Amino acid sequence: MHNWSDGKIIDVYDLSDYKDKWGYDYHMFHRIDLHEQLQLKAKSLGVTIVVDHKAVDVDFVHGIVTFDDGTSTRVDLIVAADGVRSCMRDLIGIVPQTKQCTSTCYRCIIPTSRVKQLGLKDFAPNKGIEFWGGFGINKIVLTSCSDGEIVAFYCFYPAEHNDRSEEGWNFSATSSMLCAHYPDLDPDLLTIFQHVEDIKLWKLVVHEPYPYWVKGRVALLGDAAHPMLPDQSQGSCMAIEDAAALALIFSPEYWGKTVHTVEHGLQLYEQLRKPRATRVQEASARARENLNERIGWSTKRGNDNLENKMGKLTIDEINTYDMNEHFKTLVNTHLPANSIH
Ligand SMILES: Cc1cc2nc3c(=O)[nH]c(=O)nc-3n(C[C@H](O)[C@H](O)[C@H](O)COP(=O)(O)OP(=O)(O)OC[C@H]3O[C@@H](n4cnc5c(N)ncnc54)[C@H](O)[C@@H]3O)c2cc1C
Structure with missing residues (x-):
């Protein structure tokens, strides 16, 4: 942390023990490098990437997406990751506040x-x-x-x-x-x-957090589901966690065993992801004008008394989260019928 007018270092939050503490390397990606890695991975898995192909309409019951060139496609599951200005979000009836x-x-x-x-x-x-x-x-x-x-x-x-x-x-x-x-x-x-x-x-x-993220065969993902201010540097991280959640829910471990339909899987996706992403979204807004709300600084020395820590997002909370365990707990609890959109 630097002094505004002369750059003097006024505080340091030391992350040199990051790997020892949490078991992960600490990476800061340039956006284009991350895109490239994601593309390479997708292609290596046999994914075909089509660009300049804008979705303009969706039938969420039958899984049909229509594009601006007039073509359409019918699929089992539609992942709408069309960003903060998502048109899919509007098409499934969400009115952002x-x-x-x-x-x-x-x-x-x-x-x-x-x-x-x-x-x-x-x-x-x-x-x-x-x-x-x-x-x-x-x-x-x-x-x-x-x-x-x-x-x-x-x-x-x-x-x-x-x-x-x-x-x-x-x-x-x-x-x-x-x-x-x-x-x-x-x-x-x-x-x-x-x-x-x-x-x-x-x-x-x-x-404001949206009332729901899924409808029929459509699931919002990333900024389309939970656009957040950049002050926790977590927007892409949460988008990638969303993708990991879909991969888990529709994996051979659960698909056809615990998860029987696309619609059911997507309801579980929303239940799994929404609380955590919403918490990060809200913490990002709080951190906009208060650096002490930002993960890292939220637990720095002198800022770590109980009152200060209450409710703040911490690196611990982000890094010790176990999605597999969370999902196991979730599938063992009742999914209320009225949560189906
Ligand atoms: C200034 C700033 C700094 C940030 N810093 C960080 C950071 O340090 N760390 C971090 O984790 N996050 C950061 N973020 C947030 C991060 O950029 C977003 O959370 C992330 O890009 C969301 O990914 P996404 O795939 O959901 O959406 P996007 O990256 O917005 O991608 C959406 C894609 O959908 C396409 N699309 C849109 N509409 C349609 C349509 N109708 N049909 C087909 N395709 C469509 C778009 O062309 C685009 O390619 C920052 C954001 C900002 C603004």
Whole structure:
């Protein structure tokens, strides 16, 4: 944790014992590397990936998806992972309750080779997530990824200072637009910001948890089911857990034995996933303006008295979760008939 105006380190949450403590390596992925790995894995399993093929309608009873070129396909199960602006979500009758977030976010990157070439401050060797601010709206989050080859920044500022209508992956902002929001920020960061690439702007929207995620043969997954603010860095993690849950429920261990129909399996999916993803979604909103709510900082020394810990999301809770055990417990409990949508 850095001081906002001069970058001085004011606190450290040491994760060097991460693997000893939780048994996993700690990875920070560059988005495109993760996409590539997921694609390679899917292809190695024989999956055919079709792009530029937009779904526009769904028959959730019969499992029919219609695409914008007029074609349609009939399948047993439809996993609707169509993101925060999901049209499948609308088509299964969910009306999102949303409000504009207090904050807007720039995301940008710089290759470490460029940092070195220009003689800028090199944060990559720290191999950590570094924060400036975080108590209030303004916050800069720095992570190094791709084995230290890329440094990425998430830069939050008040939404009321944003006068642009464009946003997302298709809108490129400039470094002067970025720097203008942070006149009193650590000069080392501002110098880096003058050279960053791929600057994207994200208008953030707070979604209340949805009443349900599945209908008939359709299951929402990832941001379509539980869009969350980026302040716990858990959106993709929860999407991947959703996918793992579907793989478990429809695995030979359960399919045809405990789980007899697609609809039943999807009801179990919602029961398995919704409480945990909703908790992370709500904790992400709380962490937007309070870094002490973020996993890691939520249990740091001095912030770990009982009152503070109550209800906060912790690394322990994220990392010690056992989906297999949870599912075993779930299938042994009664699934109320009125939970079928
Ligand atoms: C600034 C920012 C920082 C973030 N940082 C992190 C982080 O550090 N860690 C983390 O875990 N998460 C992070 N996230 C969240 C993460 O990006 C999302 O949670 C994740 O991308 C969700 O994956 P998804 O597959 O559900 O949706 P998406 O990644 O949005 O993918 C949806 C896909 O569906 C396609 N699609 C949309 N509509 C249709 C349609 N009608 N037919 C067919 N295809 C369609 C889209 O083209 C897209 O390819 C961050 C998000 C933001 C905005």
